[in-house]
Amino acid sequence: MGKISAVDLFSSWAEMGKDEGMETGHAPSVEFMISKSIPKLNDDFSAIDIGCGNGWLVRKLNTFENCLRCTGIDGSESMIAKAKSIDSDGDYFCQKLPGWTPDEKVDFVISMEFLYYLNEPLKFLSELNKNWLNENGILAIGIDHYLENTSSLSWSESLGVSMTTLSIQEWTKGFEDAGFSNIEFYQYGAKEDWAGTLVIIGQK
Template sequence: MDKTSKLFDVWAKTGRSEEMEKGHGVTVNQFLDKLSLKEKFRFLDIGCGNGWVVRKMSQKPSCVKAIGIDKSKMMIKNAKSKISSTKESFFVTDLESWDTKEKFDVIFSMESLYYSVPMEPALEKVFKLLKKGGTFYCGTDFYSDNTLTTRWVKDMNIPMDLRSEKEWKKMFREIGFTTRSKHVTDPKNKSKWKREFGTLFVIGRKP
């Protein structure tokens, strides 16, 4: 088990998964609630934690299937204990080695892709898992433009791939995505960076 998996197992046992759900919830819910998902879709959440985004998306009438994957066994144990729909499935696996024939219309990731160092192999796998015309919505609070979060590397003492917004978009384009980005802030938050920089969402569509 790698250092990242061990850390998130500890977090799952100590209630951090619920704290992350609450902490990320404001910007993630703002973002997801504005998506137009009228056509039937299959959904994947990479680094799903306790599964809260999978549960949210599975409630949409147009959702056919919602899958969450996470390297942490304890996070997936928590997610499975909260399953609310037969549409939901959860698996303990890292993204790169996940052996699946599934293809998805919508793939989401919040605060997880940068734990793959470097990120390119993980992003290539995302591109492969998407159906043609599918979209990857990648959220991160950890990007070099947001200087108040760059210290997380030292605080957490695990490998993390730090890049600027410009570098994120360049990486997406080089993999083959058409790309745009969006910032979602939390104006009432006590943390200055959440009010001013917010979550960076890099959006990649597979042509």
């Protein structure tokens, strides 16, 4: 079956209102990622959410007193239009990745359910380390599609979208190779038929 791009898929989801379901579904894992990352950050921090969808996490982080500014990046015009319609003062940029870097580096990069849509996600980790994060900055990623989460392995076929399937070991080694240290990983929400959201956190 021919594959469509992830950006086209999620644009159609935004148009159908399915972005709101993602927000509800992903929120518990993201709460966990935030709870593990915030204590590692300096008092005041700047942040970027990559693959921000309708921007719900950007708005959440912007409510934190010590968040100086959180920006959202997503390749889908419909998702970004939705984010801006909810929060006209917010910083949301429509950019297809890789191929764009922020003007200013930030202290915290967070990304939920985005990286495996890239053809070379491990290469992108190096780019995040080099061009997106300040010294000692924190990268936190959450992914539900990975080798050990066997119930996610049919998604590429069923959604008709290319996905890069890596094991936990490949992801954590990718963090190491990209220059991150103090790497931690968790399988948040694991249960009998679900290996959990693979959360990986590393420091530049």
